[in-house]
Amino acid sequence: MRSLIKHVLKRTDPCDELHVAGWVRTRRDSKAFSFLELNDGSCLGNLQIVADAGIPGYEDIAKMSTGASIEVRGRLIPSPAAGQAWEMQAESLKLLGGVPEDYPLQKKGHGPEFLRGIAHLRPRTNLYGAVFRMRSRMAFAVHEFFQKRDFIYVHTPIITASDCEGAGEMFRVTTLPDDKISKAEDDFFGKRAYLTVSGQLEGETFACALSNIYTFGPTFRAENSNTSRHAAEFWMIEPEVAFCDLEGDMDLAEALVKHLVTEALTKSDDDLTIFEKFVDKGLRERLEFVASRPFERISYTDAVELLISSGKKFEYPVAYGLNLQSEHERWLTEEHFKKPVTVFNYPKEIKPFYMRLNDDGKTVTAMDVLVPGIGEIIGGSQREERLDVLLENFKKHDLDPENYSWYADLRKYGSVPHAGFGLGFERLLMFVTGMANIRDVIPFARTPGHCEF
Amino acid sequence: MRSLIKHVLKRTDPCDELHVAGWVRTRRDSKAFSFLELNDGSCLGNLQIVADAGIPGYEDIAKMSTGASIEVRGRLIPSPAAGQAWEMQAESLKLLGGVPEDYPLQKKGHGPEFLRGIAHLRPRTNLYGAVFRMRSRMAFAVHEFFQKRDFIYVHTPIITASDCEGAGEMFRVTTLPDDKISKAEDDFFGKRAYLTVSGQLEGETFACALSNIYTFGPTFRAENSNTSRHAAEFWMIEPEVAFCDLEGDMDLAEALVKHLVTEALTKSDDDLTIFEKFVDKGLRERLEFVASRPFERISYTDAVELLISSGKKFEYPVAYGLNLQSEHERWLTEEHFKKPVTVFNYPKEIKPFYMRLNDDGKTVTAMDVLVPGIGEIIGGSQREERLDVLLENFKKHDLDPENYSWYADLRKYGSVPHAGFGLGFERLLMFVTGMANIRDVIPFARTPGHCEF
Numbered sequence: 065m066r067s068l069i070k071h072v073l074k075r076t077d078p079c080d081e082l083h084v085a086g087w088v089r090t091r092r093d094s095k096a097f098s099f100l101e102l103n104d105g106s107c108l109g110n111l112q113i114v115a116d117a118g119i120p121g122y123e124d125i126a127k128m129s130t131g132a133s134i135e136v137r138g139r140l141i142p143s144p145a146a147g148q149a150w151e152m153q154a155e156s157l158k159l160l161g162g163v164p165e166d167y168p169l170q171k172k173g174h175g176p177e178f179l180r181g182i183a184h185l186r187p188r189t190n191l192y193g194a195v196f197r198m199r200s201r202m203a204f205a206v207h208e209f210f211q212k213r214d215f216i217y218v219h220t221p222i223i224t225a226s227d228c229e230g231a232g233e234m235f236r237v238t239t240l241p242d243d244k245i246s247k248a249e250d251d252f253f254g255k256r257a258y259l260t261v262s263g264q265l266e267g268e269t270f271a272c273a274l275s276n277i278y279t280f281g282p283t284f285r286a287e288n289s290n291t292s293r294h295a296a297e298f299w300m301i302e303p304e305v306a307f308c309d310l311e312g313d314m315d316l317a318e319a320l321v322k323h324l325v326t327e328a329l330t331k332s333d334d335d336l337t338i339f340e341k342f343v344d345k346g347l348r349e350r351l352e353f354v355a356s357r358p359f360e361r362i363s364y365t366d367a368v369e370l371l372i373s374s375g376k377k378f379e380y381p382v383a384y385g386l387n388l389q390s391e392h393e394r395w396l397t398e399e400h401f402k403k404p405v406t407v408f409n410y411p412k413e414i415k416p417f418y419m420r421l422n423d424d425g426k427t428v429t430a431m432d433v434l435v436p437g438i439g440e441i442i443g444g445s446q447r448e449e450r451l452d453v454l455l456e457n458f459k460k461h462d463l464d465p466e467n468y469s470w471y472a473d474l475r476k477y478g479s480v481p482h483a484g485f486g487l488g489f490e491r492l493l494m495f496v497t498g499m500a501n502i503r504d505v506i507p508f509a510r511t512p513g514h515c516e517f
Numbered sequence: 518m519r520s521l522i523k524h525v526l527k528r529t530d531p532c533d534e535l536h537v538a539g540w541v542r543t544r545r546d547s548k549a550f551s552f553l554e555l556n557d558g559s560c561l562g563n564l565q566i567v568a569d570a571g572i573p574g575y576e577d578i579a580k581m582s583t584g585a586s587i588e589v590r591g592r593l594i595p596s597p598a599a600g601q602a603w604e605m606q607a608e609s610l611k612l613l614g615g616v617p618e619d620y621p622l623q624k625k626g627h628g629p630e631f632l633r634g635i636a637h638l639r640p641r642t643n644l645y646g647a648v649f650r651m652r653s654r655m656a657f658a659v660h661e662f663f664q665k666r667d668f669i670y671v672h673t674p675i676i677t678a679s680d681c682e683g684a685g686e687m688f689r690v691t692t693l694p695d696d697k698i699s700k701a702e703d704d705f706f707g708k709r710a711y712l713t714v715s716g717q718l719e720g721e722t723f724a725c726a727l728s729n730i731y732t733f734g735p736t737f738r739a740e741n742s743n744t745s746r747h748a749a750e751f752w753m754i755e756p757e758v759a760f761c762d763l764e765g766d767m768d769l770a771e772a773l774v775k776h777l778v779t780e781a782l783t784k785s786d787d788d789l790t791i792f793e794k795f796v797d798k799g800l801r802e803r804l805e806f807v808a809s810r811p812f813e814r815i816s817y818t819d820a821v822e823l824l825i826s827s828g829k830k831f832e833y834p835v836a837y838g839l840n841l842q843s844e845h846e847r848w849l850t851e852e853h854f855k856k857p858v859t860v861f862n863y864p865k866e867i868k869p870f871y872m873r874l875n876d877d878g879k880t881v882t883a884m885d886v887l888v889p890g891i892g893e894i895i896g897g898s899q900r901e902e903r904l905d906v907l908l909e910n911f912k913k914h915d916l917d918p919e920n921y922s923w924y925a926d927l928r929k930y931g932s933v934p935h936a937g938f939g940l941g942f943e944r945l946l947m948f949v950t951g952m953a954n955i956r957d958v959i960p961f962a963r964t965p966g967h968c969e970f
Contacts, residue, residue: 066760068667068728068729070667071667085759085760085933086728087931088931104728104759105669105726105727105728105759106667106727106728106729131930131931132931133931133932133933135760160760160931160933160934161902161928161930161931161932161933162931163929163930163931164929164930167930167931183722184719184722184923184924184926184927185722185726185926185930187722187723187726188725188726193726193727196669196671196723196727197669197727199670199671199672200664200669200670200671203660203670203672204660204664204670207656207657207660211653211657214521214523214524214559216558216649216650216653217652217653217656217657218649218652218653218960219652219656219735219752219959219960220960220961221750221960221961221963221968221970222675222712222735223688223712223737223749223750223963223968224970225968225969226970233692235676235690235691235692235705236690236691236692237688237689237690237712238688238689238691239686239688239689239739242698242699245695245698246695252688252739252741252749252965252966253749253963253965253966253967253968254966254967254968255968257968259675259676259690266637266960266961266970269636269637269638269640269970270640270649270960272641273540273558273638273640273641273646274558274559274640274646274649274650275521275539275557275558275559276521276559281734281735282672282675282734282735284675284676286692286705288705296676296705296706297674297675297676299672306538306558307519307538307588307613449614470637470969470970471637473637473638474637475614476616476617477584477614477616477617477620477638478540478541478584478585478586478613478614478615478616478620479586479613479614480538480586480613480614481613506672507671507672507673507674507719507723508673508674508719510674510676510706512705512706513705513706513707514706514707515674515676515677515678515706515707515708515710516678516923517674517677517679517719517722517923
């Protein structure tokens with residue numbers, strides 16, 4: 065039975081019959097034996113193999129170069145070398161797959177741009193292996209967080225005929241041939257269909273039946289923007305809670321971010337060390353800081369006043385009624401409060417139709433969680449649960465109430481106060497790994513002009 | 518702090534300060550008090566509320582009809598009524614949202630077809646609430662199964678320019694206006710793009726770096742088939758394991774199905790009871806049977822011989838080289854072996870290019886897991902890891918090797934034996950709930966002509 069190197073390295077006692085397999089990272093030969101560093105992707109660390117000349121399989125040693133796959137049987141023994149508890153004394157080797165000389169990962173230190181071009185091979189590097197193990201760990205931590213709190217996971221539809229934000233740039237989904245493309249009534253669904261930009265509206269229907277729900281699935285934006293923070297396809301987590309107001313929503317958002325950051329700190333094995341070494345020296349410190357302190361909460365109105373009175377020169381103007389820009393968000397979290405900040409109660413004019421109108425008649429119960437280095441990581445709100453106000457909002461936002469009659473039904477039949485938010489999963493990953501480009505935390509990124517693999 | 522009814526019903530001691538909220542299922546009034554059955558979707562069971570006339574909020578009692586949402590504060594006390602341990606003595610009621618007379622769920626016993634038309638309300642019924650709680654439970658059980666076994670969760674891309682099966686009917690994804698639709702080079706990705714039919718090929722790239730991986734995401738088929746088992750959008754689980762052969766693959770598939778069925782049996786709270794009562798009387802017995810016995814394993818060749826020698830009249834012909842039809846699969850599992858059956862080593866002509874050729878030169882290492890009542894629930898194989906054989910397969914299947922050069926790279930650089938499979942999540946849900954139509958286990962089903970909500 066093959067053992068994962070992850071478990072081998074954590075052993076507390078030696079072992080006489082060990083079987084491992086993986087890819088050679090480096091090899092050094094002397095006359096009488098060879099050292100091989102073996103990695104199987106289960107963790108950052110390699111297992112050092114000592115293979116004496118003459119053991120079965122040693123005849124292929126010259127082919128066991130960087131990137132080759134091998135199988136090794138032997139004994140695990142305490143290592144005399146510094147920095148490692150164990151090494152493996154091989155009793156037999158087996159070459160599974162060699163590597164021709166054009167293997168692109170023979171040398172270290174390739175840049176991210178080059179590695180994006182070989183996205184099918186980059187998880188074999190130390191850094192990207194760590195990134196994608198972290199992605200998996202964080203995804204599971206999301207599920208654990210919600211399942212422990214009795215939230216029900218809902219798969220909201222990917223293909224949709226409605227547009228949550230009322231203004232998103234959407235991908236069309238079709239099976240029509242090129243010359244019949246305008247005959248939407250002949251299309252697969254009998255009408256024009258699109259890729260979802262959010263599962264919120266459908267999620268609300270389930271919260272208004274099962275109380276606490278969350279979604280976690282892919283969402284899409286057909287925005288033609290080539291920035292380090294935008295991708296056409298990304299994953300989003302959207303909880304929705306019945307009988308919940310804005311404050312409960314902010315509490316939940318803060319608890320979720322803290323849980324995920326704590327999990328990244330405690331369950332990442334050694335992966336954080338490589339981010340600290342090559343990506344972001346202050347990473348662990350920043351994560352510990354976020355995990356341990358309450359987030360600042362400030363109303364949009366107060367935040368705008370703070371920004372104005374700061375005297376700081378910003379590129380974009382600051383005034384009541386304007387959106388906060390990234391530079392404003394970063395000033396609040398990085399320079400002023402020096403911690404995550406939840407900004408709430410935004411002017412209704414700059415927010416979508418479904419947010420609940422406050423008693424002041426001017427603001428809605430929106431809230432954004434901003435974190436240092438990233439800016440907005442969560443956006444949410446208490447939803448408008450009053451049918452008459454919602455119908456009024458459809459008019460103000462130029463939405464056809466016909467298309468949203470099912471959404472209005474939630475307010476017509478047994479309406480309840482409810483609230484929710486969206487967490488961009490890739491934004492979170494950038495935050496916990498320090499990676500600066502969204503393309504580097506997605507297995508195969510989709511961006512304008514790029515749909516390889 | 519509001520309590521979920523799920524936890525209230527499981528309490529072992531009474532409670533003086535209880536706060537619950539939910540939707541009224543039924544109400545009975547007498548002169549001095551009212552009985553309300555309250556459900557909050559956290560579980561199948563209702564909490565019985567006793568509300569004496571005259572308590573605060575009682576003035577709205579007439580509006581607290583089926584479907585209305587209310588909040589209740591009071592005491593939890595032992596119930597004198599049969600069949601329930603607890604009831605709640607209300608000290609105050611609060612009407613949150615009433616229901617007009619046209620509320621579609623006032624009466625019980627609506628058919629599935631009617632309820633599909635109000636998919637935004639049907640999770641408020643006992644049966645569909647149970648279905649979607651089970652869906653969530655099973656999804657989490659999938660993650661637990663793989664995470665405990667050190668599998669890394671990979672989000673393979675949804676939008677893709679490649680076609681895993683080489684023959685799937687795919688949805689096109691585009692941002693081109695109708696009059697420019699044929700100018701694929703001007704499209705968002707600079708070429709034609711589609712919705713994925715499987716994450717397997719991309720999953721393999723990660724298994725060939727991180728050893729054990731799994732995907733769990735939406736997949737799409739633009740098949741114009743209106744059957745009870747096909748949907749255009751469904752979720753699939755696809756593990757991929759490096760250093761694994763067909764036998765290891767069959768072991769993993771069997772362990773996964775058993776784990777999920779066991780979880781359905783032990784963690785479903787009361788939800789199984791409603792499936793047994795209204796959907797499938799023998800459900801629990803069948804699940805226990807599957808959880809406790811080893812699956813039968815039989816080669817395709819032997820299965821064909823068994824079917825021929827059975828003397829049974831089938832609608833579709835049985836002969837070596839033909840696909841097994843649903844009726845054949847059901848005969849094997851339901852009539853002959855009376856348990857799940859894993860059929861392996863299929864003729865290469867009826868299977869895709871990526872399956873590993875056996876030494877007989879005739880069959881490939883395919884395997885299908887068949888379960889009673891459903892038929893095929895899992896399809897998988899050991900993958901062809903030999904570069905020369907794979908390149909030969911591209912030719913035989915008329916595939917342009919150019920499009921698959923990245924896939925071939927996995928065989929060129931440190932190739933390893935590896936295997937995997939796909940589990941259709943909705944098929945699994947139909948199996949553990951007894952629901953006969955795939956439209957009834959998906960929150961908002963997408964089928965030909967249907968893309969509502």
